Amino acid sequence: xxxxxxxxxxxxxxxxxxxxxxxxxxxxxxxxxxxxxxxxxxxxxxxxxxxxxxxxxxxxxxxxxxxxxxxxxxxxxxxxxxxxxxxxxxxxxxxxxxxxxxxxxxxxxxxxxxxxxxxxxxxxxxxxxxxxxxxxxxxxxxxxxxxxxxxxxxxxxxxxxxxxxxxxxxxxxxxxxxxxxxxxxxxxxxxxxxxxxxxxxxxxxxxxxxxxxxxxxxxxxxxxxxxxxxxxxxxxxxxxxxxxxxxxxxxxxxxxxxxxxxxxxxxxxxxxxxxxxxxxxxxxxxxxxxxxxxxxxxxxxxxxxxxxxxxxxxxxxxxxxxxxxxxx
Amino acid sequence: xxxxxxxxxxxxxxxxxxxxxxxxxxxxxxxxxxxxxxxxxxxxxxxxxxxxxxxxxxxxxxxxxxxxxxxxxxxxxxxxxxxxxxxxxxxxxxxxxxxxxxxxxxxxxxxxxxxxxxxxxxxxxxxxxxxxxxxxxxxxxxxxxxxxxxxxxxxxxxxxxxxxxxxxxxxxxxxxxxxxxxxxxxxxxxxxxxxxxxxxxxxxxxxxxxxxxxxxxxxxxxxxxxxxxxxxxxxxxxxxxxxxxxxxxxxxxxxxxxxxxxxxxxxxxxxxxxxxxxxxxxxxxxxxxxxxxxxxxxxxxxxxxxxxxxxxxxxxxxxxxxxxxxxxxxxxxxxxxxxxxxxxxxxxxxxxxxxxxxxxxxxxxxxxxxxxxxxxxxxxxxxxxxxxxxxxxxxxxxxxxxxxxxxxxxxxxxxxxxxxxxxxxxxxxxxxxxxxxxxxxxxxxxxxxxxxxxxxxxxxxxxxxxxxxxxxxxxxxxxxxxxxxxxxxxxxxxxxxxxxxxxxxxxxxxxxxxxxxxxxxxxxxxxx
Numbered sequence: 001x002x003x004x005x006x007x008x009x010x011x012x013x014x015x016x017x018x019x020x021x022x023x024x025x026x027x028x029x030x031x032x033x034x035x036x037x038x039x040x041x042x043x044x045x046x047x048x049x050x051x052x053x054x055x056x057x058x059x060x061x062x063x064x065x066x067x068x069x070x071x072x073x074x075x076x077x078x079x080x081x082x083x084x085x086x087x088x089x090x091x092x093x094x095x096x097x098x099x100x101x102x103x104x105x106x107x108x109x110x111x112x113x114x115x116x117x118x119x120x121x122x123x124x125x126x127x128x129x130x131x132x133x134x135x136x137x138x139x140x141x142x143x144x145x146x147x148x149x150x151x152x153x154x155x156x157x158x159x160x161x162x163x164x165x166x167x168x169x170x171x172x173x174x175x176x177x178x179x180x181x182x183x184x185x186x187x188x189x190x191x192x193x194x195x196x197x198x199x200x201x202x203x204x205x206x207x208x209x210x211x212x213x214x215x216x217x218x219x220x221x222x223x224x225x226x227x228x229x230x231x232x233x234x235x236x237x238x239x240x241x242x243x244x245x246x247x248x249x250x251x252x253x254x255x256x257x258x259x260x261x262x263x264x265x266x267x268x269x270x271x272x273x274x275x276x277x278x279x280x281x282x283x284x285x286x287x288x289x290x291x292x293x294x295x296x297x298x299x300x301x302x303x304x305x306x307x308x309x310x311x312x313x314x315x316x317x318x319x320x321x322x323x324x325x326x327x328x
Numbered sequence: 329x330x331x332x333x334x335x336x337x338x339x340x341x342x343x344x345x346x347x348x349x350x351x352x353x354x355x356x357x358x359x360x361x362x363x364x365x366x367x368x369x370x371x372x373x374x375x376x377x378x379x380x381x382x383x384x385x386x387x388x389x390x391x392x393x394x395x396x397x398x399x400x401x402x403x404x405x406x407x408x409x410x411x412x413x414x415x416x417x418x419x420x421x422x423x424x425x426x427x428x429x430x431x432x433x434x435x436x437x438x439x440x441x442x443x444x445x446x447x448x449x450x451x452x453x454x455x456x457x458x459x460x461x462x463x464x465x466x467x468x469x470x471x472x473x474x475x476x477x478x479x480x481x482x483x484x485x486x487x488x489x490x491x492x493x494x495x496x497x498x499x500x501x502x503x504x505x506x507x508x509x510x511x512x513x514x515x516x517x518x519x520x521x522x523x524x525x526x527x528x529x530x531x532x533x534x535x536x537x538x539x540x541x542x543x544x545x546x547x548x549x550x551x552x553x554x555x556x557x558x559x560x561x562x563x564x565x566x567x568x569x570x571x572x573x574x575x576x577x578x579x580x581x582x583x584x585x586x587x588x589x590x591x592x593x594x595x596x597x598x599x600x601x602x603x604x605x606x607x608x609x610x611x612x613x614x615x616x617x618x619x620x621x622x623x624x625x626x627x628x629x630x631x632x633x634x635x636x637x638x639x640x641x642x643x644x645x646x647x648x649x650x651x652x653x654x655x656x657x658x659x660x661x662x663x664x665x666x667x668x669x670x671x672x673x674x675x676x677x678x679x680x681x682x683x684x685x686x687x688x689x690x691x692x693x694x695x696x697x698x699x700x701x702x703x704x705x706x707x708x709x710x711x712x713x714x715x716x717x718x719x720x721x722x723x724x725x726x727x728x729x730x731x732x733x734x735x736x737x738x739x740x741x742x743x744x745x746x747x748x749x750x751x752x753x754x755x756x757x758x759x760x761x762x763x764x765x766x767x768x769x770x771x772x773x774x775x776x777x778x779x780x781x782x783x784x785x786x787x788x789x790x791x792x793x794x795x796x797x798x799x800x801x802x803x804x805x806x807x808x809x810x811x812x813x814x815x816x817x818x819x820x821x822x823x824x825x826x827x828x829x830x831x832x833x834x835x836x837x838x839x840x841x842x843x844x845x846x847x848x849x850x851x852x853x854x855x856x
Binding site for chain 2: 036037038039042043053055056062090091092093098101102105153157160161164165168171172173174175176178179272273274275276278279282283286289290291
């Protein structure tokens with residue numbers, strides 16, 4: 001069996017295995033969310049300023065909230081099977097529209113954060129390990145410690161104060177300049193400018209993690225037997241580091257990155273809130289307070305699909321990084 | 329010679345008028361803060377605050393109200409009230425069209441009041457309860473027929489309170505879920521363009537607006553920014569030019585006030601009359617005895633709360649009615665609402681009422697619920713706990729999220745003491761009666777009589793006060809009402825909130841209406 005067809009089979013098997021996991025997540029979350037006091041109708045009525053019990057009963061019938069829980073669950077699962085994620089009564093829009101709308105913003109932030117955090121984290125960790133116990137190493141380690149320990153929202157706000165208010169280099173918030181309504185390339189540039197501060201803020205935290213992990217991983221690899229052999233063979237330090245040790249040291253970092261992609265959808269609530277970035281994190285946060293269960297379940301499902309997919313990708317990357325690992 | 333002089337005079341006057349026309353400049357986009365993001369744009373179904381920030385620019389009412397309370401003709405040019413107050417004839421403006429081009433007529437007014445506001449609006453059934461029918465003899469006349477005179481009704485015709493909606497887009501549909509909700513079509517100076525959830529609402533200039541030369545602005549954009557500090561930063565950076573209803577927290581507003589390019593005002597809230605208060609459970613729990621409630625009211629240092637928590641923006645309450653009602657002679661100063669708080673007197677009241685202190689100095693314990701609308705209210709709760717401790721009432725604070733809190737207070741009456749704030753609105757019938765009437769004890773309905781206070785004498789007074797057309801008699805009735813309430817105190821008024829509007833000084837003309845941020849902005853312009 002060729003390697004690539006083995007991989008395809010493996011991918012197929014993993015995807016099939018993913019389906020019962022997603023199902024279990026949806027069912028468990030459904031019951032967990034329903035444990036919370038109050039429902040969407042209470043919130044809507046409260047916001048309207050007043051509402052009679054008759055109106056609220058009417059709304060409940062309309063939303064299907066007056067049915068017993070297992071029935072509501074069955075209806076929801078049936079809809080999901082036909083890719084109908086339900087309707088968000090708070091936003092008056094189908095859930096799938098809402099999610100895809102905001103997914104682009106979250107995806108943009110997530111992708112740029114991962115590239116920045118992993119890229120720089122690996123580089124800095126590499127540098128620290130190569131220049132072990134010199135001043136470069138100390139500076140990098142301390143930097144990682146500080147960025148890790150500082151609260152995200154404070155970093156975000158300080159970025160706004162320094163780079164936006166004092167220096168005026170970047171806008172304070174939002175994804176685009178709403179007063180200007182740019183088109184085409186102007187819009188792309190506008191979004192890119194707005195993306196800078198939120199990305200730096202979010203990636204600083206993860207960068208610290210990857211730096212330290214990469215450094216530790218490199219040091220562990222340096223202590224392995226094959227490095228001693230390579231040195232005995234007379235290979236240059238440069239070749240040992242970049243051709244041999246690096247690939248092995250990357251394995252734990254890749255694992256970590258995979259896990260964090262899943263966390264990034266939720267973890268960005270803070271950054272989305274501080275920078276008014278219209279992503280899924282804020283949507284999930286608000287829908288919890290609005291008891292918008294359809295929307296929440298939709299987001300959870302998307303999250304779980306994403307995590308499963310990323311785990312799969314990470315496993316495949318493994319086999320390319322380390323030829324000893326085979327997909328079985 | 330004469331003709332030369334005449335033409336010179338004509339030229340001079342033309343020149344002068346064109347110079348004065350330059351005072352208001354056309355063009356530009358106004359970005360302002362809308363906090364939080366509205367749940368819907370159907371202002372005819374929900375009076376939620378953020379909806380009021382946006383929709384009165386799209387929909388209009390029959391009248392607007394200036395800062396002195398006088399009525400400004402908008403969709404109605406004038407009105408005539410019959411001697412007995414039971415027939416009100418409105419002469420509607422001609423030449424007004426909806427944003428989709430159809431003409432605005434009396435049929436729209438009749439439909440809006442009878443089928444929409446009286447049926448699904450939170451306050452409409454109360455504001456228009458005396459209206460039994462509306463006659464429309466022609467397209468520009470609407471005659472309201474009332475069962476009883478309703479002086480308060482004339483105060484509720486602003487675009488925020490009673491927006492006129494298009495009959496041709498709502499007729500035959502379920503008003504609460506019609507597509508008009510998120511695709512509004514009104515007669516206002518700005519028309520709805522798009523609502524990007526989580527980001528902004530965009531309104532563009534209505535080129536066919538009925539008033540010549542208005543609006544000045546090309547576009548209005550309402551931005552949603554969840555974090556308070558970021559909102560302040562956006563204001564400092566000039567990315568937004570206007571923020572009302574404390575979208576900028578007081579602590580930042582006092583700092584921004586020092587800048588030359590930023591102004592802060594407390595104007596624009598006189599039709600709203602927000603009042604911070606405490607609702608008590610008068611049927612069960614620690615506070616069923618009115619003496620205890622009077623003691624609590626006596627102990628609170630209202631000035632301290634205003635100065636320390638709200639940075640000086642507020643006015644201590646002196647009765648069940650806001651002092652803004654002095655303008656219509658309905659407010660009267662009452663005892664038991666001390667500005668500075670008198671702990672000794674409060675302790676005396678409790679001693680006399682027979683509530684002894686135990687070994688630890690505690691007379692009774694209870695849970696204090698707080699309105700979950702922000703940090704300021706948590707501070708208010710913490711202060712309350714402190715001062716109640718001084719008179720021997722041990723309080724535990726409870727801060728839940730909005731749906732849980734609403735269910736607890738208004739569905740289950742599972743509370744003892746609840747800090748809240750209400751809009752008293754332009755007339756007590758609209759915003760005050762709902763706390764005290766027996767017929768307002770409606771389990772499951774939010775923001776009405778949750779204390780379950782029931783006093784037949786008071787009910788009769790509330791009823792006559794709402795129907796009384798004679799101003800002097802009305803003043804006397806409300807004085808009696810306030811006297812009874814100052815004694816029974818099912819709700820203890822704390823202080824009149826002063827909301828702040830923070831604006832960039834290059835924005836002009838946004839302040840003519842008493843509705844403030846809930847106004848239409850049709851005269852607003854940017855003076856770069």
